[in-house]
Amino acid sequence: MTPAELIILNFEEVRRRSLKLWTAITPDIYSWKPDEDAMSFIEMVRHVLDSEHFYHALVSNRGDVSNYVSPWEGRPYTTLQDEIDFAKPYREKFLEDIRSFTPEDLNTLIVRSDRDQKRLLGDYLLRFAYHESVHTGQFLSYFRILGNDRPLIWD
Secondary structure (H helix, E strand, O other), X not given: OOHHHHXXXXXXXXXXXXXXXXXXXXXXXXXXXXXXXXXXXXXXXHHHHHHHHHHHHHHHOOOOOOOOOOOOOOOOOOOHHXXXXXXXXXXXXXHHXXXXXXXXXXXXXXXXXXXXXXXXXXXXXXXXXXXXXXXXXXXXXXXXXXXXXXXOOOO
């Protein structure tokens, strides 16, 4: 496997597990959140999907996100499936771009001046997948707090 193929595998495995969780979220708990400052289930799903789009822009623009506009801006919340379907073409393009990266590309320095961050492209990509994994843990804790069954994601 090439380095890009390993990164894709990681993204796909993280998303596969996320989808197992997300499909267990029923409409009656879409808006539930553990406290006033937390994101609700549906807000967190959108946050994960929108963040991935943002990360794609970050990578595509080599760190310059000053003109970034989210396609989710002003979009009303409806269903989780709608959120997933809306994000699908953006995700496909992101994965397509990752597939095109050579090992040399993955060693390209990305400078994000708005955060004073400097990271290699490969490092950023792994961190992006980790971000979704962190939220997977939050979803599991939400299910636990509600007393709902938690989907088995450790297959």
